[in-house]
Amino acid sequence: MDEKDLVSWSSAIACLVDNGFNNEALELFREMQLSTSIRPDEVTMVDLPRRAVLLGQAYEFIDKMSIGANSVVWRTLLGACVNHGNLDLAKQVKEKLSMLDPYHDGDYVLLSNVYGRVNRWDDKAEMRSSMRKQRIEKKSGCSFIEVNWVIHEFVSGDNSHPEYETKCIEFNHAESQRLRQVGYAPDTNNVLFDVDEEEKEKNLSYHSEKMAVAFSLLVDNDRTTIRVMKNLRICTDYHRFMKYVSKVFHKEIIIRDRSRDPCSCRDYW
Incomplete structure (x- = not known):
């Protein structure tokens, strides 16, 4: 060089x-x-x-x-x-x-x-x-996705989105089993709360980026590329989750988090 x-x-x-x-x-x-x-x-x-x-x-x-x-x-x-x-x-x-x-x-x-x-x-x-x-507030994780020319925002831990409760929860329950069959296992190591394993897995399902992808698959499944923007760094579980979603649903998934790089973790997870 x-x-x-x-x-x-x-x-x-x-x-x-x-x-x-x-x-x-x-x-x-x-x-x-x-x-x-x-x-x-x-x-x-x-x-x-x-x-x-x-x-x-x-x-x-x-x-x-x-x-x-x-x-x-x-x-x-x-x-x-x-x-x-x-x-x-x-x-x-x-x-x-x-x-x-x-x-x-x-x-x-x-x-x-x-x-x-x-x-x-x-x-x-x-x-x-x-x-x-000290009145220091934790910034909530939120993800944005464009579906049918409309920008939708999802916030971690929030299921109040008008299309989420009826469709995305149903998707998460049904399709998580399909993902498990090809090797996906929820990574609960980063759910750092004193709760049982089942509750930890439930907590993961409400991460904003998962909600956004589920919403896109349900509402606009014909698109081949899913683009998500998140205000914080993606977690280890979602990094794994999106690989299996891409594989099972034959989608290209592009997510931009706080670190603008090919992949902010460089596959370190």
């Missing part, structure tokens, strides 16, 4: 992490910092903490970054702490974020999710209580 840019450096780091070359990924990141004029951004940093073994080292790198880590970089690491259930590191990262962006609702939610991941439900409830006392 004649000239390396940010994309090529980030791609090389991602490739090393994906194949388990953790030390080599860190060394390449170090080389990127020291020997080039290119500086890593959140796109680069999202790859370092993708394995649990790298979390602590990623923290040290971010803390010592010569460019100074912004809230996006720290928030990426906090999200990785949720995935790996690393509560101790999550608390340290949250302290860093509190100095940069003290009232960001997502940071409180992520830390409360780590508490849920390690089954510390009282601490999770206390974190949510702290948000209410």
Whole structure:
């Protein structure tokens, strides 16, 4: 390659992490910092903490970054702490974020999710209580889809859409069995509430992006491409869910979430 840019450096780091070359990924990141004029951004940093073994080292790198880590970089690491259930590191990262962006609702939610991941439900409830006392409101997940030239909005946990109760619930119950037959299994790991497995699966069915896709399939099943826009990052379950919907219903599904990329998780889930 004649000239390396940010994309090529980030791609090389991602490739090393994906194949388990953790030390080599860190060394390449170090080389990127020291020997080039290119500086890593959140796109680069999202790859370092993708394995649990790298979390602590990623923290040290971010803390010592010569460019100074912004809230996006720290928030990426906090999200990785949720995935790996690393509560101790999550608390340290949250302290860093509190100095940069003290009232960001997502940071409180992520830390409360780590508490849920390690089954510390009282601490999770206390974190949510702290948000209410500070009047920090959690942003609701919502998805938008165009059907028959009309934009429809669906909100996570809400079944008040005029077409949803009568059609989409029926679809979710009937077609979930069809998806299971080809390998789909609801991923309840990210339903971080102290409820039984059946209730967790029910909770997943009300995610806004699932409602939007179900609505499209029921109301406009002739279209070959389904496009959904979501204001937050998609969850692990929906990432899996949309693959099986695409396979079973022979649809191309395009979803744009908060991270505008070919796939915001890079198939990391």
